[in-house]
Amino acid sequence: MKELSLHVLDLVENALRAGARRITISLLEDSARDLLEMVVEDDGKGMDEKTRQQALNPFFSTKGKKVGLGLPLIAQLSKQCGGSLEIASEEGKGTRVKATFRRSHIDLPPLGNLAETLFVLLASHPEVEFVFSHEVDGRRFSFNSREVFRALGTENPGGNPVLLSALRDWIAYHENTLREGQTDEDYKS
Amino acid sequence: MKITSLEDLKRIKEEAQKRALLREGKAEYKITVHMGTCGIAAGARQVMAAILDEIAKRNLTNVLVTQAGCIGLCDREPLVSIEKGTERVLYGDLTPEKARQLVASHIVNGQIVGDWVVHTER
Numbered sequence: 667m668k669e670l671s672l673h674v675l676d677l678v679e680n681a682l683r684a685g686a687r688r689i690t691i692s693l694l695e696d697s698a699r700d701l702l703e704m705v706v707e708d709d710g711k712g713m714d715e716k717t718r719q720q721a722l723n724p725f726f727s728t729k730g731k732k733v734g735l736g737l738p739l740i741a742q743l744s745k746q747c748g749g750s751l752e753i754a755s756e757e758g759k760g761t762r763v764k765a766t767f768r769r770s771h772i773d774l775p776p777l778g779n780l781a782e783t784l785f786v787l788l789a790s791h792p793e794v795e796f797v798f799s800h801e802v803d804g805r806r807f808s809f810n811s812r813e814v815f816r817a818l819g820t821e822n823p824g825g826n827p828v829l830l831s832a833l834r835d836w837i838a839y840h841e842n843t844l845r846e847g848q849t850d851e852d853y854k855s
Numbered sequence: 856m857k858i859t860s861l862e863d864l865k866r867i868k869e870e871a872q873k874r875a876l877l878r879e880g881k882a883e884y885k886i887t888v889h890m891g892t893c894g895i896a897a898g899a900r901q902v903m904a905a906i907l908d909e910i911a912k913r914n915l916t917n918v919l920v921t922q923a924g925c926i927g928l929c930d931r932e933p934l935v936s937i938e939k940g941t942e943r944v945l946y947g948d949l950t951p952e953k954a955r956q957l958v959a960s961h962i963v964n965g966q967i968v969g970d971w972v973v974h975t976e977r
């Protein structure tokens with residue numbers, strides 16, 4: 667994967683496939699601790715202990731395939747970049763995947779186009795509640811998709827492509843200004 | 856125009872709704888982007904974003920865009936299938952540019968792009 671935001675998308679796809687209704691995506695960047703932390707937490711069907719232990723084996727999958735590369739790839743990357751990957755899961759409750767990286771590591775890919783990752787997720791799964799938060803050295807951009815939709819007076823923007831594109835631009839604007847040190851906003855309805 | 860606030864979003868939503876009312880229709884086409892790890896690594900996100908963007912630009916209201924997982928044709932990713940009624944066409948080796956052309960050709964003009972087809976079901 668060329669971007670960390672593609673790994674975020676991949677982790678969220680796992681959560682969606684597990685039947686999640688609420689998915690929390692949290693990114694934390696801390697220069698002082700030289701840390702980048704990525705957490706994806708869902709309320710899907712979860713894994714039993716045996717499955718959880720197998721989850722990082724690239725030749726293990728629960729989807730009827732011979733390989734399952736999503737988690738092994740991000741585990742390898744975090745290890746390579748001086749971090750680690752932790753998976754906590756409870757059957758019937760959900761799963762939490764946390765990946766950490768040394769933020770200044772030469773092998774760490776860029777975060778990339780997070781707005782596009784969120785755009786395709788909001789467009790194809792408007793019924794799922796996405797709780798997004800991105801913190802950079804104490805400043806934060808965060809929103810809850812359900813609250814944003816409600817503030818816009820719509821239950822489901824799925825049938826409104828123009829609004830979805832506008833949402834992407836809104837996220838991209840805040841992601842850019844967050845990087846430049848301007849945005850510090852939590853959207854609450 | 857820069858979209859910086861929820862107010863901007865609200866205004867865009869209202870304008871879009873006015874236009875949508877003029878040409879109300881049910882989803883005639885269903886576009887599925889295959890979004891497994893293999894698809895994502897090959898560029899499925901960019902392909903899906905291009906499709907959504909093209910649909911917004913053309914203000915198409917008869918298309919539903921959704922996702923699915925890996926279907927075992929990882930070497931032909933990014934894969935996209937377009938369904939209408941019982942007809943299902945699977946396209947492979949796509950790029951964002953090809954995806955935009957698919958919207959124009961397959962959806963708007965009703966012409967299947969034969970060169971990019973992996974499989975067809977009727």
